[in-house]
Amino acid sequence: PPDVEQLGKSSWTLLHSVAATYPETPTSKQQADMKQFILLFGNFYPCWFCGKDFQEYIEANEVQTATQDDLGKWLCIAHNAVNKKIGKAEFDCNLWKQRWKDGWEK
Ligand code: FAD
Numbered sequence: 001p002p003d004v005e006q007l008g009k010s011s012w013t014l015l016h017s018v019a020a021t022y023p024e025t026p027t028s029k030q031q032a033d034m035k036q037f038i039l040l041f042g043n044f045y046p047c048w049f050c051g052k053d054f055q056e057y058i059e060a061n062e063v064q065t066a067t068q069d070d071l072g073k074w075l076c077i078a079h080n081a082v083n084k085k086i087g088k089a090e091f092d093c094n095l096w097k098q099r100w101k102d103g104w105e106k
Pocket of ligand 1: 004005006007008009010011012013016045049050051053054075076077078079080082083086090091096099
């Protein structure tokens, strides 16, 4: 099976980076496409039990795509749900943009 830790770190980097470059004011098509992207990402995620839980999380907590900040915060909260599940420290979601857009730990 794929390395769940390495896969996860790379995947979160991709997802948070996508949020950081998502438009500030997306069109309704961009919003619908982003919801599909996140859903399908979970559907094809190579760690199957991770993807299954992620899809269940999405069903219970609708992906927020109205603005870049909405998407970034939603992803941060979703990531925190995984952190909690596997016993990792929670991240302060007010800092998501500093971490993933403006950057501090390059
Ligand atoms: P990661 O959690 O990979 O985080 C990488 C970096 O992101 C951190 O160093 C930190 O700077 C930053 N960060 C941390 N938290 C947040 C946040 N909330 N918002 C923004 N930035 C943050 N692993 C399992 O064992 N079981 C699972 O069920 C599971 N499900 C997963 C589901 C998905 C969709 C993904 C993408 C990953 C999943 N993983 C799962 C992997 C797990 O989340 C971690 O990626 C992995 O354990 C490696 O952790 P890490 O300490 O390198 O940091």
